[in-house]
Amino acid sequence: MEDNTRKVYLFLMATAILWGANPIAVKSVLGEMPPTMIVLVRFLGISLILITIMLLKEKKKAFPPKQHIPALILMGLTGVGINNGMQFTGLKYSTAINCVLVSALTPALTAFMAGMFLKERLSMRQWIGVLISMSGVVFLVAHGSMEVIKHLAFNKGDLLFLGGQLGWAAYTLLGRRVLRDMSPMATTAWAGLAGAVFMGAATLFEGQFSVHNLSYFGWLSMIYMIAGSGILAFNWWNVGVSAVGPNRASIFFNVIPLAGMLLSVVLLHEHIGWRECVGGACILFGVYLTARKIDDSAAQAA
Secondary structure: OOHHHHHHHHHHHHHHHHHHHHHHHHHHHOOOOOHHHHHHHHHHHHHHHHHHHHHHHHHHHHOOOHHHHHHHHHHHHHHHHHHHHHHHHHOOOOOHHHHHHHHOOHHHHHHHHHHHHOOOOOOHHHHHHHHHHHHHHHHHHOOOOHHHHHHOOOOHHHHHHHHHHHHHHHHHHHHHHHOOOOOHHHHHHHHHHHHHHHHHHHHHHHOOOOOOOOOHHHHHHHHHHHHHHHHHHHHHHHHHHHHHOHHHHHHHHHHHHHHHHHHHHHHHOOOOOHHHHHHHHHHHHHHHHHHHHOOHHHHOOO
């Protein structure tokens, strides 16, 4: 293996670990700040920093084409407002482990929605992968209990995680056409800014527009969400995709739930039981079967 390729794989592995740790950072801030405010501060920080960099480098070319503005607004609503809003709120009721496990459904769920709405044809192997992944999520959120499934008594947080992934899949489908004309950085920046506007309105509605309650550790976690799992991870992912191609880079997307589970045990002292292992194994196996046909724009933001 060439040295450059080895470095790229290290970048991709580091990206997966950074994204896997993001729910842990969110969990540590939830006691000090409401979920909507966390999403607002995170994406306002990410988008303003990226837009500033683009303005300094590209000046007027940094602004998005007019024809893509409606799609970018919808991407902000689905990828930031729905995905991050529901995911961060779900962490109030469920564990970081369940969050990263349900998030592993994203590639298979995106393939399913692409087949339904964009009429993209999936092979039998891929449809089986979608069904296995979805079965793993149902098993996970039901905690392995048929009684829970019968009475629909799912954990509220796990259902919010699942709803968030639907938003993320919609974000991915919307972004496919945009990414033909705009760079991943520009797309992330402007969609993030649109999402921050939506979350600002939600925060004002809740009447909790304040960051003064954050502790020193809370600010460190927020800085991590902006710089670590935000800007740094995005750049490393883009380097990996450009160097080894989307197919090989996408393999590292499956490292995210594993990294999140291990870090949740070490840092949050959460417990991994047989249900999490079975559900996680089903999700990852289903993702493995479907991942090759997924458009890698799904991983341009997290």
